[in-house]
Amino acid sequence: MNEHWTIGDLAKASGVTIRTLYYYDEIGLVSASDRTASGHRRYTGDDVRRLYRVRALTQLGLSLDEVGRVLARGAEDLAALRDLLQAQLADLEVRARQLAEVRARVRGLVDQLAGETMPAPARFLSTLELTGQLYGQLSAEQRDALAERRAELGADTVDALRSEWVEVVRELKRHVVTGTPPADPAVRELAARWERVTGAFRTGRPHVDEQIGATSGVAWQEHGTRIDEYLSDRVDWLEPGDMVAIVDLVRQARS
Template sequence: MTTTWKVGPLAEASGLTVRTLHHWDGIGLLSPSRRTAGGHREYTEDDLVRLYQVLALRRLGLSLESIAVCLDTGVDPARLVRDHLAAVEASLAALGSLQQRLAQLGDALDTGQAPSTGMLWDALRAIGGTGPEGERTLRRHLDDEQMQVLESRAAALGPAMHYLLEIEWPELYRRAERLRVDGTPPTDRRVRQLVARMDELSTLFSGGDAGIGTGVRAAWYEDPAAMSGDPAAAASADEWRALADYLDLARGSTEKTEKGARS
């Protein structure tokens, strides 16, 4: 006989509240596989596996929306542990590199010397960011202060940055591209919802600075190959720009609707 758990015991065992499990069921994040004749929730072992994944991704700092995308695109526990370990090891290595570069900057300042441009960029690269080509492209659209904000915000996200950049963000763009190719108008609610989530993620990296968000989009529009670090992206640059224009139309329609609601 298959073992199942009712919502109360499961909430107690997992350190969650019954209300939280009810909410996760309501939004489709974690729904019980079974119901009793009286309509009570019953969770199976498969549901417990998904619960583990939800909790693990949540501890990486992901939002419930991000977690849903990760699970729906197939994140298994073994990969989750490997990715988390890799992210921790990468963070430790980056911190060691950053420590060395900051020590060099500190020595230069202690002796009254102005740090060189190379030293400053080495410090910025040590906390993550695009490659040299992407960096040059970004600098055509962002000033030094905006670049520093972008780098610092990305570093502050820690392991969550991996999932946001490599899982959720690409999936959002894939969904938007499917809608564009299918001829869905950019004013469609589904497109506007995707744009809203993209802009939420953009805010995580920009700190809410609209100028940074606009600059990053312009850099991607100008040279997607350099920004992605993938030379093959140059072949699809026209498709990328068509999608970017499509998303900007959706963004504009949302802003127009919001202005109309306020007037």
């Protein structure tokens, strides 16, 4: 019960970077309750439990601002912790089902190859799609960096940027429908606005931003059609194929 952790020990044990722990301290999410005589941080068991809640909530998709509000409503309440764990368990069960499906498909490919029969290309493609969804996500460092950047911008700014991006997409669709060429000044201005909006979320860490850009590019390249379908199902003014055409128009306008 009296165990204490240095910031380095806690980072190593939890898989959270020291920089992230400093940032959590700075914004008041997780702070070390104790200090040594020389002023070094010492984290207590309560601090570790709070860190667990923060990580669990962010993994469920909440922003750091939202996490702070949740914890402020009763971070130490047993019922709240039980609800959090149940939500996390539900998320893990979905991932487990996805992983079980990938395992079954890969096992099927292995069994078919053992029988000296080449599986159809469609079976390979469907398996690659599932594994890409599971493993082609952002790393913990990249997710943390994006969360920190969103917190720096603030909820109002993030909402304004999202609204502007939707407006840009709507205008770009109009140009796609009318067949406006990529070199048209109006299209180029919209492409520049697209770049300004997305650029606002850059973390300021060149290697992280480069990795995020590469990961996003691969995700679009491999799952662009599925993303397009997802958006067209949820946005009433988008039709199937619209986002693919819009992204292509932006790329041409940039070049």
